[in-house]
Amino acid sequence: MAGTERAKLKARQGVRTVAFGEMDVVEADTGKSVARDGVTMGEIVLRGGSVMLGYLKDQEGTKKSMRDNGWFYTGDVGVMHPDGYLEVKDRSKDVIICGGENLSSVEVEAVLYAHPAINEAAVVARPDAFWGETPCAFVSFKEGAAEKPTEKEIREFCKARLPLYMVPRTVVFQPELPKTSTGKVQKFQLRNMAKDLGKVYV
Template sequence: VTHLCGAPVVMNMLLNARNQPLPRPVAMMTAGAAPPAAVIGGMEALGFQITHVYGLTEVYGPAVVCAWHNEWDELPDDERARLKARQGVTYPVLEGLMVADPDTLAPVPADGAAMGEIFMRGNIVMKGYLKNPAATEEAFAGGWFHSGDLAVMHPDGYIEIKDRSKDIIISGGENISTIEVEDVLYRHPAVLEAAVVAKPDPNWGETPCAFVTLKDGAAAEPGEIIAFCRERMARFKAPRHVVFGPLPKTSTGKIQKFVLRERAKNT
């Protein structure tokens, strides 16, 4: 095998099934969800050469790529993985890409902090949804395709997804990116898989609830996981609740967060 494609869940399976470097490099393209930097770093340590791409069915698949700069090869492993976890810049065939306010379409500052929605336009963007003019009109309000993904724009022009608009957690008026929390969870040595969703809270509106699958033979307590997160991010972003067990997935390996949101309500 010299080349393969797979979602981040496939990378995580490979990473946890092998602890020896590959006999030769293997080029791998990943997409389908935002890959945790810890998983990218682990895969590259084994000898996989990861290319991270991003797109949607509405733009005919991958339309954005984390184009690599040779000078980044000299950076520390953790920094290289963090850069490669970003979604990146446009493919040549995509005319326009911006991160902007979903209501005004005003681009957000390219500071890596201000969050907005990803918008696209160009010849590879669909004409509309079949026999659904209302959905088409909504998706193209303002002349750009609304992706539904929330992201930041970095000073170098690379975008980085922070969440789906339906997945963002609003706790006490503060936005919490579930992807950011999951990225920290994947750094824990006992964690095999993790997903974070909003749990209704009478005081804060919503709080993060983490669903975690532990590695075979590993052990951890909820308090340990929460403390691990609090040491590595703002305390209000850390999970308030941790539930252990297998994660529900689609046939292609995507985690079904709508199922977890229902579970969180009763946790």
């Protein structure tokens, strides 16, 4: 098996452990399981003895996340594969809805990270006058990169590897992406920056 295919398989989740109960991917509104086709996205839910009882002193938050006979709605978006393995795609708040299509920011970021000059990449939604939202990529370059690609070159790189609706409509270059003290990219800041760019009208 090729290294790329092996990496894709290892990126999945779903091996049961002693302390773990059940998991599923469901339609958020109905609680119905999604198709096991590796494509249909839904919300990841968990149930079992090791899952929390609720949020401390937050009954409203607990009510929203713990429902349907003890299922914990994680807020993560994923797919179920025919072999029973789950694959996490994104956080539900990070999913970009472009012309009615749900696209995973994580999948676009994975392609951007494959570019030899890119050091950091994060993709968020930018308001669009026609499509509702389009992907907006924030990237930083590797130190000492021989060639720094233009926005057009990065878009062409993505076009060769992604469906057209997933290709970032906007690419913003940053010296460094905003991060927490533990190194996690602060996407809420990037979302605000994307909104400040205004709607895309072309």
